[in-house]
Amino acid sequence: MSSIPSQNASKPLWARYTHASHFRTAAEEFDACKLGFWLFLTTEVLLFGGIFCAYFIFRTLYPGAWKEGSQLLDWRFGGLNTAVLLISSYTMAASIYCFQKGYTRRAQWNLIITLICGAAFLFIKLAYEYIPKWSVGKRPGALFDYPFAADPHLPLWWSVYYSGTAIHAAHVIIGMVLIARVLYRSYKGHYGPTHYTMVEITGLYWHLVDLIWIFLFPLLYLIH
Amino acid sequence: MSGHSEHHGSYLERKGGMIATIWDWATTVDHKKIGVMYLFAILFMFFLGGMAAIAVRMELWEPVRQAADGSFTGQLFRPADAVSMSEGNNFYNRLFTLHGAIMVFMVIVPSIPASLGNFLLPLMLGAKDVAFPRLNLLSWYIYVFGSIFAVCSIILGGVDTGWTFYTPYSTTTDADHIKVVLMVLGAFILGFSSILTGLNFIVTVHKLRAPGMGWFDMPLFIWAIYSSAIIQVLATPVIGITLLLLVFERVFRIGIFDPALGGDPVLYQHFFWFYSHPVVYVMILPGMGVISDVLAVQSHKRIFGYRAIAFSSLGIAAVSFIVWGHHMFTSMSELASAVFSALTFLVAIPTAVKVFNWIATLYKGSITINTPMLYALIFLFLFSIGGLTGLPLGTLSTDLHLHDSYFVVAHFHYVMMGGTIIALMAGIHHWWPKMFGRMYNETGGMIGAIVVFIGFNITFLTQFLLGTQGMPRRYASYFDEYTSLHQLSTIGSWVLLAGFLIHLFVFLASFASGKKAPPNPWGGLTLEWVATSPPIEHNFEHEPLVKHGPYDFDTVVPPHWDPKDYPIPEAQAGGRPAVAHSPDRNA
Numbered sequence: 001m002s003s004i005p006s007q008n009a010s011k012p013l014w015a016r017y018t019h020a021s022h023f024r025t026a027a028e029e030f031d032a033c034k035l036g037f038w039l040f041l042t043t044e045v046l047l048f049g050g051i052f053c054a055y056f057i058f059r060t061l062y063p064g065a066w067k068e069g070s071q072l073l074d075w076r077f078g079g080l081n082t083a084v085l086l087i088s089s090y091t092m093a094a095s096i097y098c099f100q101k102g103y104t105r106r107a108q109w110n111l112i113i114t115l116i117c118g119a120a121f122l123f124i125k126l127a128y129e130y131i132p133k134w135s136v137g138k139r140p141g142a143l144f145d146y147p148f149a150a151d152p153h154l155p156l157w158w159s160v161y162y163s164g165t166a167i168h169a170a171h172v173i174i175g176m177v178l179i180a181r182v183l184y185r186s187y188k189g190h191y192g193p194t195h196y197t198m199v200e201i202t203g204l205y206w207h208l209v210d211l212i213w214i215f216l217f218p219l220l221y222l223i224h
Numbered sequence: 225m226s227g228h229s230e231h232h233g234s235y236l237e238r239k240g241g242m243i244a245t246i247w248d249w250a251t252t253v254d255h256k257k258i259g260v261m262y263l264f265a266i267l268f269m270f271f272l273g274g275m276a277a278i279a280v281r282m283e284l285w286e287p288v289r290q291a292a293d294g295s296f297t298g299q300l301f302r303p304a305d306a307v308s309m310s311e312g313n314n315f316y317n318r319l320f321t322l323h324g325a326i327m328v329f330m331v332i333v334p335s336i337p338a339s340l341g342n343f344l345l346p347l348m349l350g351a352k353d354v355a356f357p358r359l360n361l362l363s364w365y366i367y368v369f370g371s372i373f374a375v376c377s378i379i380l381g382g383v384d385t386g387w388t389f390y391t392p393y394s395t396t397t398d399a400d401h402i403k404v405v406l407m408v409l410g411a412f413i414l415g416f417s418s419i420l421t422g423l424n425f426i427v428t429v430h431k432l433r434a435p436g437m438g439w440f441d442m443p444l445f446i447w448a449i450y451s452s453a454i455i456q457v458l459a460t461p462v463i464g465i466t467l468l469l470l471v472f473e474r475v476f477r478i479g480i481f482d483p484a485l486g487g488d489p490v491l492y493q494h495f496f497w498f499y500s501h502p503v504v505y506v507m508i509l510p511g512m513g514v515i516s517d518v519l520a521v522q523s524h525k526r527i528f529g530y531r532a533i534a535f536s537s538l539g540i541a542a543v544s545f546i547v548w549g550h551h552m553f554t555s556m557s558e559l560a561s562a563v564f565s566a567l568t569f570l571v572a573i574p575t576a577v578k579v580f581n582w583i584a585t586l587y588k589g590s591i592t593i594n595t596p597m598l599y600a601l602i603f604l605f606l607f608s609i610g611g612l613t614g615l616p617l618g619t620l621s622t623d624l625h626l627h628d629s630y631f632v633v634a635h636f637h638y639v640m641m642g643g644t645i646i647a648l649m650a651g652i653h654h655w656w657p658k659m660f661g662r663m664y665n666e667t668g669g670m671i672g673a674i675v676v677f678i679g680f681n682i683t684f685l686t687q688f689l690l691g692t693q694g695m696p697r698r699y700a701s702y703f704d705e706y707t708s709l710h711q712l713s714t715i716g717s718w719v720l721l722a723g724f725l726i727h728l729f730v731f732l733a734s735f736a737s738g739k740k741a742p743p744n745p746w747g748g749l750t751l752e753w754v755a756t757s758p759p760i761e762h763n764f765e766h767e768p769l770v771k772h773g774p775y776d777f778d779t780v781v782p783p784h785w786d787p788k789d790y791p792i793p794e795a796q797a798g799g800r801p802a803v804a805h806s807p808d809r810n811a
Binding site: 043048050053054160 | 346351352353355356357419423424426427430431432457458459460461462464465466468469472473476477478479480482485486487488491495762
């Protein structure tokens with residue numbers, strides 16, 4: 001390493017990045033990472049596919065419970081969370097653009113806003129939805145203890161609601177960890193116009209988290 | 225990185241002392257080492273699962289439940305009998321669950337792709353490594369981690385749900401639910417290992433083929449691994465969510481699979497088989513790939529119908545997703561059952577295409593009879609029986625009689641063991657010289673193969689008969705009439721065990737005193753035979769350039785060909801012009 005010319009040391013980390021030796025070019029590595037991650041996103045869609053499938057089967061079997069259940073959810077909190085996630089998706093995409101253009105500072109601010117939005121989503125979910133509902137007995141399955149239920153199958157609605165949104169919330173948390181990691185590494189100078197693979201991949205993941213919510217929101221809150 | 229690329233020693237070369245070597249292996253991102261680690265982990269699990277199978281067969285030696293005059297009355301002798309029988313049943317349930325879960329999740333699903341696939345995929349493609357080497361190591365650790373979960377569950381007493389974890393068994397049996405939860409989480413974690421391996425392989429095939437290697441210049445083993453990787457990626461997440469919901473069900477009683485709360489236990493079966501039926505083809509497709517390569521190389525002949533075999537792999541992968549309903553014929557409408565039955569028959573078409581092509585490949589080939597070839601022929605025989613007995617199970621009217629009987633048990637053992645495990649044995653012997661740089665004892669290997677073949681047929685042909693006579697699966701005791709067949713089957717399991725012990729001995733002898741392997745002992749044309757035996761750390765001295773197809777035995781002299789090692793067919797030696805093989809030339 002000592003034989004490498006000292007002019008290299010003045011360059012930021014992203015400009016000094018060399019691709020792994022089993023790839024021929026950096027572009028090939030970037031393409032491989034993206035292809036791999038798109039495949040991973042496919043598996044995520046199929047994972048949630050199971051939840052959506054359960055939703056539709058029980059919706060067909062117990063339309064009454066599903067109608068009653070969705071009326072017990074407040075669409076305003078769901079809508080607010082949708083808006084929060086959409087904004088965060090925009091800032092995530094903007095951050096990738098800024099890294100590509102070399103506006104590192106702006107990219108970092110966009111990542112910070114994305115993180116704040118993710119935290120806001122979780123806060124709204126927990127403080128205005130999970131906790132108030134859980135405390136009045138709107139719980140899944142055998143834990144159900146809500147005295148004013150009209151339909152006997154209402155517990156099943158809450159099972160699907162909690163399973164789906166909790167697994168989604170777990171994905172929000174994982175996404176925030178990934179974004180925090182990218183933010184940390186960006187302060188060390190890892191990302192710039194010629195190397196931003198990890199930012200792009202984190203962005204893809206965050207958009208998927210958003211997309212899943214885009215489907216969960218109308219199914220759970222809007223249609224009766 | 226740059227420090228390593230100067231190193232041209234074998235990948236098996238030791239780096240310093242014992243601790244340093246173990247650390248080197250534990251942190252390696254070399255696909256060859258990871259493949260070998262997978263191989264040993266899988267063979268260890270195969271040993272555990274095999275021991276459970278021997279125990280299952282031992283339990284079935286005697287009918288147990290019988291009255292004084294030998295006829296079955298349904299009544300028991302003494303109260304003590306009832307206690308011992310209930311304990312016996314419980315123990316038996318745990319044993320066969322243990323056998324099934326280990327063999328499916330920890331042996332057969334990862335067997336060929338994770339071990340041989342990891343080792344061979346980059347070598348066959350002419351690449352230095354898989355696309356994501358660190359992810360590959362992570363997959364191995366996830367596999368070990370998931371297996372530890374499962375083994376913990378076994379140490380705590382094991383589960384009695386059957387390997388399918390059907391509800392309500394999995395949600396109601398065993399009051400201390402930690403064992404079921406551990407086993408299910410183990411399967412969930414193993415699924416991640418499978419997904420990541422599949423993803424890695426797909427990207428590697430797309431991005432890292434050597435210059436000159438088009439899609440139709442890939443060895444058929446790669447086509448098979450690629451097809452099964454697609455299934456791994458698309459089907460495994462569904463079992464992920466299913467097992468997660470099962471854990472929620474078990475811990476929080478959320479009721480999705482519980483009829484008392486409005487849920488549906490059959491929904492579990494649909495979810496489960498939507499994954500597990502495609503995964504049956506994850507188990508068999510790589511085996512078919514091994515057989516395609518072994519048959520072509522050992523008969524030194526161009527494979528018959530290359531494209532047909534390649535596309536039939538993809539065809540099997542596609543059809544595999546629409547046949548899951550045949551596991552639940554009795555719980556669906558007549559129309560749905562008929563549709564699933566018809567779709568099930570579709571699988572027979574691409575499968576038969578492969579079998580006919582393999583047989584046509586043998587025709588007029590210069591066949592070498594050695595252990596891998598013997599195993600490939602055994603595969604053709606056993607897999608054909610396994611495949612053809614699938615047809616009466618896919619037919620609604622015959623399935624009513626045969627389902628949940630020993631016929632089903634025999635059928636899937638012929639496909640899973642007679643197919644996948646036999647192909648794994650063929651592959652291990654075929655690529656053993658490449659993996660470890662040593663030859664094994666050919667006579668010992670062939671004796672082992674013949675003993676395994678005889679033992680396998682004694683064990684499982686009898687079970688076809690038991691099944692047609694009405695012996696149901698998963699029962700610890702049975703009517704007297706079945707005794708002789710059951711005992712024959714148990715004797716077969718001992719012969720089978722003896723066969724595998726012979727192989728174990730042959731492998732150990734090869735490590736201890738095997739003669740050094742030449743780079744190309746069988747005369748193969750694919751790129752792994754260009755590399756040294758064992759390959760150097762970065763596989764090839766230079767990036768290889770592909771100038772001919774993988775099976776052009778009629779026009780190309782094999783790399784590293786030495787007439788002392790093996791003769792090549794006359795068509796190549798004389799008469800026709802032969803292209804000298806020069807893959808090391810840099811472009």
